[in-house]
Amino acid sequence: MLELKSTAYHLGEHISIVSAIKELDYTVSKTENEFALFEVSESSWIYLKNYGSIVFINVDDAVRKKTMKLFLDNVNEMEGLPSDDFVVIVTPEVLPRADFGKIYVPNISIDVAHVIALNMAQTVALDDFQYAIESLLEQTRDFSIKLKKEGKINLSRREVRQMIGQTLVLKNRIAENLYIFDSPDVIWDDKMLTELDSQMHADLEFVRRHEGLQLNLTTIKENLDAFQSILQHKHSSLLEWIIIILILAEVLQIILEKL
16 A cells, blocks of 8 residues: 655646746646646656646655745745645555545556646635635625624725625636636546546535535625615715705805895
8 A cells, every 4th residue: 555645735826837847847747738747756746737726746845845936935835825635545456536635546647646636736726716705705794794783884986896806806717717527638538537536526525615606706796786886875875965065055156146
């Protein structure tokens, strides 16, 4: 039995695959526009996904930190990044499965590493999106509670528009970069790889978590639409009062001129 420690991080920003290939002095086992899989040594890989995920499979700390220095101003920042750890357990004749941070496979190869790394890259990306959306949801929840208690919100129309912009950016990033049903082409020709991919999808609950993101985004949008409507009504009322005051001033001026 062989145990391989695997760790995934999400940087929260786009990775240039072309630039990374030039910078990293390791053998490129596989690459496309969206990813690159490097072989560091036997049964040791680094996987980069263009939407910001980095996965290390059986890579020692020195190599891991050296790699992360390419993407971070301070390598200590990696401790604050969304991350996840798995142990890949290689046992001959075992059926592929994923269970509570452990991935069981009958053998380890470049294709097996690719399937594992892609799923790990997706789960930390989902974590990062969840953190960002939960932060926005918490903000709108606080304003909703204040609205309930005081009947008003301390927000400007500019601030609401900025929050709407943040929501739209997150929604677009999820739609453009995160394909929860994305699987490497190699799985279609190998029953074991297909089962491994399916097991990891189920264990990491991609579908449920993605649906949760969409539901929270919808809730945030509904809250912001309500805030915007309230502020628009407040602005319209202010304009009405300004017009009334101007009319009264003009009437008063006319009356004074006749006296």
